[in-house]
Amino acid sequence: MKAMxxxxxxxxxxxxxxxxxxxxxxxxxxxxxxxQQIIHQRYDSAASALQLEIKKLILIKEKATLGIxxxxxxxxxxxxxxxxGYIPVDYYKSLIHLYDKSTLYRNIWIQIVDKQGxxxxxxxxxxxxxxxxxxxxxxxEVEKLHxxxxxxxxxxxxxxxxxxxxxxxxxxxxxxLEIISHFNSIDRILQKEGIxxxxxxxxxxxxxxxxxFTKLFLQGHYIANFDAPKEMQKLxxxxxxxxxxxxxxxIYKDKLITVYPLQDISNQTIGYYIAIKNLKSISQRxxxxxxxxxIAITLLLVVAFFALINVILYYLMKQQKVYYKxxxxxxxxxxxxxxxxxxxxxxxxFFRYFTHYKTIEEFLQKHTCICNFFVTQEGYLSKEDLxxxxxxxxxxxxEKLHxxxxDIDGKTYFFMVCASLIATKPDHYSVIFSDITKEEMYKxxxxxxxxxDPLTNLYNRRFYEVNIEKEIQNARRYGYPLSLIxxxxxxxxxxxxxxxxxxxxxxxxxxxxxxxxAVRKNDFVCRVGGEEFIIILPHTTDKEALKIAxxxxxxxxxDSTVIPITMSFGVTQHISxxxxxxxxxxxxxxxxxxxxxxxxxxxxx
Ligand code: GH3
Ligand code: MG
Ligand code: MG
Numbered sequence: 062m063k064a065m066x067x068x069x070x071x072x073x074x075x076x077x078x079x080x081x082x083x084x085x086x087x088x089x090x091x092x093x094x095x096x097q098q099i100i101h102q103r104y105d106s107a108a109s110a111l112q113l114e115i116k117k118l119i120l121i122k123e124k125a126t127l128g129i130x131x132x133x134x135x136x137x138x139x140x141x142x143x144x145x146g147y148i149p150v151d152y153y154k155s156l157i158h159l160y161d162k163s164t165l166y167r168n169i170w171i172q173i174v175d176k177q178g179x180x181x182x183x184x185x186x187x188x189x190x191x192x193x194x195x196x197x198x199x200x201x202e203v204e205k206l207h208x209x210x211x212x213x214x215x216x217x218x219x220x221x222x223x224x225x226x227x228x229x230x231x232x233x234x235x236x237x238l239e240i241i242s243h244f245n246s247i248d249r250i251l252q253k254e255g256i257x258x259x260x261x262x263x264x265x266x267x268x269x270x271x272x273x274f275t276k277l278f279l280q281g282h283y284i285a286n287f288d289a290p291k292e293m294q295k296l297x298x299x300x301x302x303x304x305x306x307x308x309x310x311x312i313y314k315d316k317l318i319t320v321y322p323l324q325d326i327s328n329q330t331i332g333y334y335i336a337i338k339n340l341k342s343i344s345q346r347x348x349x350x351x352x353x354x355x356i357a358i359t360l361l362l363v364v365a366f367f368a369l370i371n372v373i374l375y376y377l378m379k380q381q382k383v384y385y386k387x388x389x390x391x392x393x394x395x396x397x398x399x400x401x402x403x404x405x406x407x408x409x410x411f412f413r414y415f416t417h418y419k420t421i422e423e424f425l426q427k428h429t430c431i432c433n434f435f436v437t438q439e440g441y442l443s444k445e446d447l448x449x450x451x452x453x454x455x456x457x458x459x460e461k462l463h464x465x466x467x468d469i470d471g472k473t474y475f476f477m478v479c480a481s482l483i484a485t486k487p488d489h490y491s492v493i494f495s496d497i498t499k500e501e502m503y504k505x506x507x508x509x510x511x512x513x514d515p516l517t518n519l520y521n522r523r524f525y526e527v528n529i530e531k532e533i534q535n536a537r538r539y540g541y542p543l544s545l546i547x548x549x550x551x552x553x554x555x556x557x558x559x560x561x562x563x564x565x566x567x568x569x570x571x572x573x574x575x576x577x578x579a580v581r582k583n584d585f586v587c588r589v590g591g592e593e594f595i596i597i598l599p600h601t602t603d604k605e606a607l608k609i610a611x612x613x614x615x616x617x618x619x620d621s622t623v624i625p626i627t628m629s630f631g632v633t634q635h636i637s638x639x640x641x642x643x644x645x646x647x648x649x650x651x652x653x654x655x656x657x658x659x660x661x662x663x664x665x666x
Contacts, residue, residue: 107319263333321336395496548631571622
């Protein structure tokens with residue numbers, strides 16, 4: 062049972078462990094996916110933030126340069142020059158110098174276009190008189206709509222940010238003023254945040270450039286910012302430039318590479334603002350939180366695991382207890398669980414004997430131990446010997462046959478008693494009482510047949526012969542006095558003759574009872590002849606025996622239940638060293654003297 066239970070326990074634990082392992086595998090996979098998702102989300106939002114910042118910086122630049130452009134259109138001098146179709150080369154030189162010195166706009170260019178779309182002034186070059194509005198959509202748009210706009214576009218000189226405003230004089234459209242700015246200032250602002258920039262024109266747009274300003278290229282793409290770091294150019298090349306353009310961002314060599322497409326006024330992509338940021342600078346807080354969650358769940362699972370084991374154990378123990386109770390209940394023997402002091406549990410059979418109690422609790426209210434019912438008798442367990450408790454006697458000598466005699470509700474029972482220690486609990490014992498009442502009774506009957514007289518139920522001559530020997534030995538060993546009383550019915554022959562043999566027998570039976578009831582339990586009354594008796598009296602002197610004999614004599618004399626009779630008595634005390642035959646002879650002599658001296662009397666000798 063225990064072994065089975067153990068295996069079942071291991072089995073359940075094994076199943077659970079496999080379950081936990083599977084769960085952890087699935088869960089760790091889920092965590093990985095989830096972590097990837099979170100990483101993706103984080104990078105995606107970092108990329109979005111970067112894009113937004115680039116967009117914002119471009120917009121600020123556009124709006125600020127638009128303000129400059131608008132303020133310049135009210136210049137009367139400019140309007141006059143425009144009408145003449147000629148602007149001096151250094152007309153804006155001092156203004157641009159001022160901007161360069163005092164504002165963020167280190168490098169702004171100014172272009173003036175006449176109403177036919179011809180460039181008549183470029184602040185950064187002496188080249189002009191080309192039909193620039195034909196090549197440039199944004200200029201054509203302003204020429205057509207007479208409306209100020211901002212745009213990003215590619216001209217002959219580079220990929221730049223433009224603020225384009227129409228010039229009017231008395232509502233007459235005279236031409237266009239254009240402020241051109243570069244991406245360098247945006248690049249510098251982002252650099253302060255640890256972000257590196259590469260601004261590229263598309264390959265198609267690069268082809269339109271006749272006088273590329275920066276003279277920098279990357280795989281056929283014009284680089285629009287001077288400060289584009291060489292190592293980043295290399296990084297993009299390594300990854301594959303074309304692959305980057307199609308994505309919002311890529312992660313490569315611990316870098317977040319964000320791509321912001323630059324579009325012209327008709328929303329066509331003409332270039333890319335590529336911003337590169339170190340991954341380390343992106344917060345890892347969310348991962349830490351996730352890891353904490355993971356540890357918490359693991360701990361929770363471990364706690365749950367132990368809780369489950371406890372529940373299983375409790376359940377198995379309970380099952381074991383029920384199983385165990387069923388086994389002991391199925392026994393026809395009394396089975397009890399005992400500690401050294403009291404009874405703890407009992408099976409159903411127990412209550413078949415102790416019928417007054419329904420539960421062990423009820424029993425315990427009146428008794429603590431089953432041994433309270435033991436009858437003290439030689440050969441049977443007694444509640445407590447001089448030093449040993451009954452349970453110790455049984456436990457320490459398991460090879461011996463232990464018997465208990467019990468008086469339960471006035472009935473005598475005999476039991477064979479076995480006890481064993483319960484391995485799981487210290488000082489707990491299971492004790493089995495097997496009912497051997499029938500066998501014991503039978504044995505007693507058999508024994509009585511050999512040592513008792515069938516007519517009077519007193520001990521017979523054979524018993525006397527054996528027992529007197531034992532008693533003489535005991536008296537000598539322990540030094541106590543031993544006496545005999547011998548008695549004989551007076552004129553019994555005559556009784557038989559007059560009243561018949563059956564009355565004679567009746568007298569024998571009746572007076573035997575009187576004698577038996579009048580002496581102590583430890584005295585042995587024996588019928589040693591037809592109507593001759595001897596009482597063996599241990600621990601008794603002849604003086605005491607004389608008194609007893611006298612008492613018996615008077616009892617017999619007074620009784621006339623059958624017919625009145627008398628008896629004669631001889632009393633003798635054992636003399637040290639005397640044989641049983643000599644002892645007998647002396648008591649016989651005393652009796653003879655009683656007869657001689659007139660009968661119905663006691664003689665000591
Ligand atoms: P005394 O006073 O001298 O003892 O006289 P008594 O007649 O008793 O003489 P004794 O003791 O010699 O007699 C023994 C008689 O006891 C013989 C027999 O008739 C009678 N007797 C012995 N055994 C039995 C018995 O089992 N049943 C009956 N009814 N009588 C018995
Ligand atoms: Mg006689
Ligand atoms: Mg006789």
